[in-house]
Amino acid sequence: MNSNHTLRDSILWGLGFALMIAALAMVFVYVPTEKHGGIVQRIFYFHVPVAWVAFLAFFVTFISSVLYLWKRAIKWDAVACASAEIGVIFTTLVLITGPIWAKPAWGIWWTWDARLTTSLVLWLIYVVYLLVRSLAADPARGARYGAVIGIVGFIDVPIVFLTVNLWRTQHPTTIIFEGGLTTTMLITLLVCIAAFTVLYVILVIRSAGLKTMEAEVRRLRIMKAE
Amino acid sequence: MENLGYLLAAYAVIWALVFGYVLFLQRKQRKLQRQIDALKESMEK
Numbered sequence: 001m002n003s004n005h006t007l008r009d010s011i012l013w014g015l016g017f018a019l020m021i022a023a024l025a026m027v028f029v030y031v032p033t034e035k036h037g038g039i040v041q042r043i044f045y046f047h048v049p050v051a052w053v054a055f056l057a058f059f060v061t062f063i064s065s066v067l068y069l070w071k072r073a074i075k076w077d078a079v080a081c082a083s084a085e086i087g088v089i090f091t092t093l094v095l096i097t098g099p100i101w102a103k104p105a106w107g108i109w110w111t112w113d114a115r116l117t118t119s120l121v122l123w124l125i126y127v128v129y130l131l132v133r134s135l136a137a138d139p140a141r142g143a144r145y146g147a148v149i150g151i152v153g154f155i156d157v158p159i160v161f162l163t164v165n166l167w168r169t170q171h172p173t174t175i176i177f178e179g180g181l182t183t184t185m186l187i188t189l190l191v192c193i194a195a196f197t198v199l200y201v202i203l204v205i206r207s208a209g210l211k212t213m214e215a216e217v218r219r220l221r222i223m224k225a226e
Numbered sequence: 227m228e229n230l231g232y233l234l235a236a237y238a239v240i241w242a243l244v245f246g247y248v249l250f251l252q253r254k255q256r257k258l259q260r261q262i263d264a265l266k267e268s269m270e271k
Contacts, residue, residue: 040229043236050240089247093240100236104229199244206251213258220265 012202019195026188034185043101045188049196050093056200057087058126058150058157065150068143074215075208077143080150082207084129086200091123106170114163115171122160125153139218 027045034041064080067073098116099109110116129149136142164171181189 038229040232042233046237046240086247089243093243096239097236100232100239104232203247203251206255210251210254210258213255213262217258217261217265220262220269224265224269 009202009205012198012205016195016198016202019191019198023188023192023195026191031184031188037105040101040104043097045192046196047094047097047101048189049193050090050097052193053196053200054087054090054094054122055157055161056197057083057090057204058122058154060204061087061126061129061150062154065147069147069151075212077147078208078211078215079204080147081130081133081143081211082204084126084133084146084150085207086203088123088126088130090200091119091126094119095123102170111170113169113171114167115160115169118156118160118163122153122156125149125156129153139215 023045027042031042031045033039037044060083061080064076064083068076068080098119102111103109129146132149133142133146136145163169
């Protein structure tokens, strides 16, 4: 790791830490309790950024997969795979925090409405992506198959986003874009989104670095065997 | 403070999974670095 990378990582960790502390302070101290939703509505300030990171991660996987199939450069495959891994983790968090919020808000943990079902499908698509990558006997073939899934699977992301506007669902509509938040709530949400975006950048750099190291191990093993 | 348990559970799950993933990455990095060092060393012999 060179000094530029060390400086970049230090800045990112410092920024991420400061933003996350600010986000937590705003969620638990600054923002007032929402009148109808009660205290549990505060899940919203992390639930939405977590969903944002999942969408961002799958978008990066989509772009990196296109670039990998085009350029065949291993770095794009590393970024695509790392981002898909993070996307799955954050979609898992969406699928856990959503029901935790739904139970006190709706009286049920889960319902098969369009938003929740398409989110579950999204999670399954990228779990399959990771399984294909890890089970492929030939890593190059696994990378190609993964890239195809990473491109085709991304179709579900806009579908998940638009479900609440296209169909009548239990899930609330996209109130952020409809002026449904007060200024205080909006500022808190934006700080939380910024904090989680920086966290995503830190994780994807770290994880993609490890995918590159895995490729290096494979290369050295082949060299040793020859 | 009704439903405080749900709020705390949601935030705890987020932090548990994020920290778990960071730990997983750290362990993996150490393991890969050891493998790379061992392979390079064995090839130099």
